[in-house]
Amino acid sequence: MQEFFSAFQSMLNPVTIGFMILGTGVGIVFGAVPGLTATLAIAVFLPIVYKMETVVGFSLLMAVYIGSMSGNLITSILLGIPGKPSSVATTFDGGPMAQKGEGAKALGMAIVVSFLATVLSIFCLMFIGPWLANLAINFGPYEYFAITSCSLLLVSGLLGDSLPKGIISAIVGIYIGMVGMAPVDGALRYTFGIDDLMAGLNILPVIMGMFALPQLLNYARKELVLERLKAPKIKGFGFTFAEFRGQIGNFCRSWLIGFGIGILPTLGAAASNILAYAAAKKASKYPEKFGTGIIDGVVAPETANNATIGGDMITLLALGIPGDGVTAVMMGAFILKGLTLGPMFFTKYPDVVNVIFVALLVACFLMLVMEFYGLRIFVKIMNVPLHILLPIVMVFCAIGSFTSTNTIFSIGVFIVLGLVSFILERFDVPLTPMIIGYVLGPISETYLRRGLQMSHESFLPFIQSPIAGTIWAISILFIVWQIVRGIRTHMLKNNTNQA
Amino acid sequence: MNFNRMCKLLREKEYKDLLFGIIAFIFFGIAVIQSFYFKNAIVPGGSTSGSIGAEFYPQVFCSLGSALGLWLIVTNVIKIRQKKAGKAEVTEEPEKSRWGMVAVSIALIIILVFLISTLGSIVGSALYLFIQIMVLTKREKRTIKSTVMTMLISIGIPVLIYFPFRYIFDIMLPLGIFK
Numbered sequence: 001m002q003e004f005f006s007a008f009q010s011m012l013n014p015v016t017i018g019f020m021i022l023g024t025g026v027g028i029v030f031g032a033v034p035g036l037t038a039t040l041a042i043a044v045f046l047p048i049v050y051k052m053e054t055v056v057g058f059s060l061l062m063a064v065y066i067g068s069m070s071g072n073l074i075t076s077i078l079l080g081i082p083g084k085p086s087s088v089a090t091t092f093d094g095g096p097m098a099q100k101g102e103g104a105k106a107l108g109m110a111i112v113v114s115f116l117a118t119v120l121s122i123f124c125l126m127f128i129g130p131w132l133a134n135l136a137i138n139f140g141p142y143e144y145f146a147i148t149s150c151s152l153l154l155v156s157g158l159l160g161d162s163l164p165k166g167i168i169s170a171i172v173g174i175y176i177g178m179v180g181m182a183p184v185d186g187a188l189r190y191t192f193g194i195d196d197l198m199a200g201l202n203i204l205p206v207i208m209g210m211f212a213l214p215q216l217l218n219y220a221r222k223e224l225v226l227e228r229l230k231a232p233k234i235k236g237f238g239f240t241f242a243e244f245r246g247q248i249g250n251f252c253r254s255w256l257i258g259f260g261i262g263i264l265p266t267l268g269a270a271a272s273n274i275l276a277y278a279a280a281k282k283a284s285k286y287p288e289k290f291g292t293g294i295i296d297g298v299v300a301p302e303t304a305n306n307a308t309i310g311g312d313m314i315t316l317l318a319l320g321i322p323g324d325g326v327t328a329v330m331m332g333a334f335i336l337k338g339l340t341l342g343p344m345f346f347t348k349y350p351d352v353v354n355v356i357f358v359a360l361l362v363a364c365f366l367m368l369v370m371e372f373y374g375l376r377i378f379v380k381i382m383n384v385p386l387h388i389l390l391p392i393v394m395v396f397c398a399i400g401s402f403t404s405t406n407t408i409f410s411i412g413v414f415i416v417l418g419l420v421s422f423i424l425e426r427f428d429v430p431l432t433p434m435i436i437g438y439v440l441g442p443i444s445e446t447y448l449r450r451g452l453q454m455s456h457e458s459f460l461p462f463i464q465s466p467i468a469g470t471i472w473a474i475s476i477l478f479i480v481w482q483i484v485r486g487i488r489t490h491m492l493k494n495n496t497n498q499a
Numbered sequence: 500m501n502f503n504r505m506c507k508l509l510r511e512k513e514y515k516d517l518l519f520g521i522i523a524f525i526f527f528g529i530a531v532i533q534s535f536y537f538k539n540a541i542v543p544g545g546s547t548s549g550s551i552g553a554e555f556y557p558q559v560f561c562s563l564g565s566a567l568g569l570w571l572i573v574t575n576v577i578k579i580r581q582k583k584a585g586k587a588e589v590t591e592e593p594e595k596s597r598w599g600m601v602a603v604s605i606a607l608i609i610i611l612v613f614l615i616s617t618l619g620s621i622v623g624s625a626l627y628l629f630i631q632i633m634v635l636t637k638r639e640k641r642t643i644k645s646t647v648m649t650m651l652i653s654i655g656i657p658v659l660i661y662f663p664f665r666y667i668f669d670i671m672l673p674l675g676i677f678k
Contacts, residue, residue: 051668162516164567168523171564175530175557182553187537189553190530213608220600220635387635388649392656394631395624398611399660403670408616415608427519428512445556452551 004126007055007354011362016056020063020359024366027067028378032075035215035386036393037084038068039325039435043207044393046329047400050204050336055355061333062359065326066118066367069269069309073110073302074371074378077103078232086269086305089277093290093297098232100293107375108238109247109295110302115368117255117303121310122360124259125317129346129353132318136343141451142461144342146468148444150475151321156433163482165429172424173437176201176417183446184453196409203332203439205401205414210435211329212397213418214425216390237372239295247299250280258304262311262323269305269324276304313360317345317353320443325432328439335439513578520571527564534558600634607631619675624657 011017023045030041041064049057072087073094080095082088090110097106139147152174156166179190180200191197237244254276261272280300281290290297312323320341322328334341339349346353371378401414421431455461463469508514534557607630614623632649633641664670 047670048668051670164571165516165519168564168567171527171560171567174560175527175564178557182537182556185553187553189537189557190533216608217601217604220604221596221598388632388652391628391631391635392652394608394611395628395656396660398608398615399620399624399664399672402615402620402672403664406671408612408673411612411615415612418608419605427515429519441556441560448556449551457551 003350003354004357007351007358010055011059011355011358016059017362019056019060020363021366021370023060023063024067024363024370025374025378027064027069028071028074028367028370029067029381030064031068031071031084032073032378033382033386033389034075034079034081034084035219035390037211037215038065038072038086039329040211040215040393041065041068042326042329042333043211044396044400046204046207046332046336047403049333051403054337054352057337058333058352058355059359059362061330062356063363063366065330066309066360066363067370069326070111070114070118070306070367070371071378072305073107073114074375074382077106077110077298078379086273087301088270089273089301090298090305092277092301093293093295096291096293097295097298102293103232104235104238105243105295106238106298107232108236108372109244110298111368111371112237112239112244113247113251113299113303114306115364116251117258117306118309118364118367119361120255121259121262121307122313122357122364123310125310125313125360126357129314129318132314133343133346136319139343139467140465141447141454142465142468143471145444145447145451145462146465146471147319147321148440148447150471152433152437152440152444153475154478155436162428163479163486165427166433169424169429169431170433170437172420173434173439174441176206176434177438177441178445183442184449196405196407201413201417202404202410203335204404205410206417206438207329207332207435208397208401209414209417210421210431211325212393213415214422214431216394217418217422218425219386219390243295247295250283250296250299251303253279253283254300254303255307258307259311261304262308263314264311264323269308272304272308273301276300309360313356317341317356318343320345322436322439325435328432328435331439513575513582516571517575517579520568520575523568524565524572525568527561527568530561531558531565534561603634604631607634615673615675617675619677620672621657621661621677622675623673624660625653628656629653 011020026045027038027041030036030044031038042061045061045064049061051057052060069086072082072084073090076082076087076090077094077098080091080098082091094106094110097103136143152170153167156163156170175190177200179197181187181198182189188198257276257279258269258272261275262269277290277297277300280296281287284290284296286294308323312327315321315323316327316331320331322331331341339345339352398411398414401410402408404410421434424431424434451462452458463472509518534554537552537554537557607627611623611627614626617623618626629649632653633646636645636649661672664672
């Protein structure tokens with residue numbers, strides 16, 4: 001508790017607070033504008049965080065994260081289009097509410113429940129994170145290899161509509177991570193005689209290339225035409241206390257769904273918002289009203305998608321496993337700063353841990369205030385056309401890529417990775433497994449080789465360990481279930497066609 | 500088979516997946532072959548530590564990638580044959596894509612690399628921004644006012660990026676002609 005307050009004190013200076021306000025604001029814009037993403041927001045700030053002092057840098061990063069995860073509610077409600085997978089369900093009732101003239105109520109409620117859900121999940125992070133880290137301290141290379149490999153397997157299998165394509169995407173990411181010197185023995189792999197590749201591909205241009213360039217090229221291919229937004233005037237919170245009290249049950253259920261899903265690697269806000277909406281509809285006394293513009297249909301997804309924040313951060317900090325693309329990119333910041341995530345993170349870097357906790361909480365309050373009072377400004381920024389915003393983001397990313405190694409070669413890496421990602425998207429290959437493969441691949445290989453050194457090159461201990469064996473069993477069952485489900489869907493389709 | 504027919508076929512999921520499978524099979528196949536030539540940097544000319552070395556992971560995953568590519572080839576060839584044997588081809592209305600715009604944007608981003616390395620980050624970025632924004636702007640919206648705004652944005656943004664990076668974060672950016 002003392003360290004928590006001293007972290008809070010260290011952040012109470014104009015520079016840190018100023019950067020946090022900037023980060024939250026930019027994060028909200030990136031979260032709100034279709035065509036920009038939370039992942040891109042964090043990627044764009046990575047070069048800046050890398051060069052900053054740790055407290056300021058991570059405070060800024062957490063502010064961007066919180067802002068970008070909650071910003072999507074603005075377009076979901078005002079425009080009725082999601083822009084991000086994590087806010088799909090919000091459009092089902094948020095859009096109709098805005099059309100009925102209840103946009104202020106929808107926005108007000110969404111902002112408040114987002115705030116409450118995030119704060120609650122961060123408090124859980126503060127208590128569960130260290131507990132999980134203590135549990136994981138006894139994990140060795142066999143257990144870590146199981147966790148990292150199974151996370152990769154699950155991400156590949158559960159994202160996208162094709163299991164083979166998801167796994168290939170993860171393998172592409174692993175391949176990119178293998179370029180350069182191998183762990184343990186330093187053998188050169190896939191360098192093609194290019195000296196610049198000997199140190200491997202720096203994480204900054206890789207991440208920015210994967211997420212930034214495809215956005216520009218997708219816009220160039222199919223121009224996204226958006227209506228001009230108008231910000232409704234919110235009086236007070238926009239809703240009554242009675243309306244809020246009526247949503248407490250919905251909030252609690254949706255929060256549990258969101259937080260639980262956040263803890264599981266691979267599933268994230270994209271899954272939680274839809275599951276929470278479905279659960280709210282099923283539990284409701286008036287399910288037929290869902291989709292027509294009722295407040296329940298806004299509370300459920302917005303609570304769930306923000307509750308996943310704490311769950312995602314728990315697995316990231318305590319186990320070093322990113323739960324989705326956003327946390328995978330955030331992991332890049334820790335790698336750049338030379339901080340190893342995992343159970344030892346809480347004991348080795350308690351000051352950084354407390355800075356992260358405090359920054360997340362402060363960012364929540366900033367998000368609440370900025371979304372209520374700054375809504376008109378955000379809407380004005382969001383009305384800036386994408387054909388101006390996206391090239392600006394490109395320049396930022398190109399220069400950010402340059403800063404990673406101070407060589408033009410990094411900008412080349414940014415372009416090549418961007419083109420590869422764009423081509424993969426054209427083949428309907430999901431990109432999230434690729435970034436997770438890139439981040440987790442080298443880590444999982446290191447654990448494999450260390451484990452093999454310990455076991456004198458026997459693979460048996462990797463499955464004989466009870467924890468590792470259980471993790472493998474659960475993951476394989478999940479994948480088998482996914483395959484069986486795919487076969488059944490295919491057979492059902494064939495039967496329908498024949499009928 | 501002419502180019503237009505090929506493009507039309509590639510809009511269908513089965514042909515797209517077939518092509519992707521072929522690319523994955525070849526790419527990862529080459530990667531597996533390359534893995535047999537990895538040399539240990541710590542023990543030059545020698546094999547890597549133990550019997551499982553740096554080549555193990557690439558061989559496992561690239562073989563898996565190649566096998567999955569082959570799986571996609573086989574399953575999609577079967578689907579295409581079933582589709583041809585079944586009902587007549589349904590001609591879908593092609594979605595309108597501006598591939599020319601994509602090609603120009605790719606060329607511009609490649610040119611950005613040369614612009615930054617020769618002219619510097621400020622001038623190079625300004626030129627890129629101006630051209631890219633004008634290319635993406637609809638023809639009917641390219642007025643004098645919008646062109647002037649674009650020029651101001653193109654000059655202002657690189658300057659706004661340069662000064663904080665250089666003087667706050669102490670990051671040296673290419674100066675180019677200002678060296």
